[in-house]
Amino acid sequence: MELLHTVAEVRERVRQWRQAGKRVGFVPTMGNLHEGHLSLVREARRHSDEVVVSIFVNPTQFGPNEDFDAYPRTLDADCAQLRDAGVAMAFAPPVEEIYPLGTNQTWVDVDALGDYLCGADRPGHFRGVTTVVSKLFNIVQPDLAVFGEKDFQQLAVIRRMVAELLMPVRVIGAATDREPDGLARSSRNGFLTAEERTRAPLLQQHLQEARRAIEAGERDYRALEQRLAASLAGHGFDVDYVTVANADSLVPAGPGDRSLVVAAAARLGRPRLIDNVTVKLAETAL
């Protein structure tokens, strides 16, 4: 596996692959890789000949009081894992390579979808994500790119961006990879204390409870959200939101919606954890 740092080097290697008729798969990450990222790599390998993984902690998706500086950076360990996983190239650019003119004046912004859920708590976050993913797509020019369903809204926003801007990239969503106790794997889990780590699976357990309630006929989604948020708060979570939303529009769901996502974000000590479950209701269930 080669580790490249510049746009020019990546373009040259990808040009050679293209000349050889190879399909290029891409997995964008912020590094500090874990088994969840590797499951994305395996998915990319299934659909392509060469896989590129980017490792870039993107400053424009972090708010002024967020953890950009503290975000874990573990490039050597990441590269060792990617090598073992059969990745052809890791791309780890310095910030100046991705933002060559300093502060960007050009932004890619997906309106409504990026405003709900995490967008409401992290203003400007998705604009940073869609802008950097556009840049990365322009550099790597992949045939396909894999994103995790753990970041459900991010996946929805990127699918919308690719469809509306006619980007020639197939977007593949990959299932959330979990610890044996159900906690979604995440780089920020490393910030949990040992005691917080024992409580962290409660987030997924509450979402499963929501799924069961909805499947059992609960249609007062606002009341359900309030119950779950209060219960999580009782366990020491500082809840940003628990929302039953339409899985396509991400608008808070009503009793007529059939494809639902129950998404939640909550701080537990230092890290902010996110997770979701999807629920499909048969027409007869409404």
Ligand SMILES: Nc1ncnc2c1ncn2[C@@H]1O[C@H](COP(=O)(O)OP(=O)(O)OP(=O)(O)O)[C@@H](O)[C@H]1O
């Ligand atoms: N447990 C997981 N299962 C599947 N995909 C995941 C998982 N964790 C992260 N991903 C995906 O990996 C990609 C890169 O995510 P990122 O580098 O931000 O990792 P992360 O562990 O989610 O970090 P963070 O702590 O910032 O949430 C995204 O597409 C994300 O959805």
Ligand SMILES: CC(C)(CO)[C@@H](O)C(=O)[O-]
């Ligand atoms: C897609 C991404 C790599 C863009 O910086 C980031 O938001 C992430 O790691 O999910």
Ligand code: BAL
């Ligand atoms: N995986 C989401 C990246 C972020 O929290 O900024």
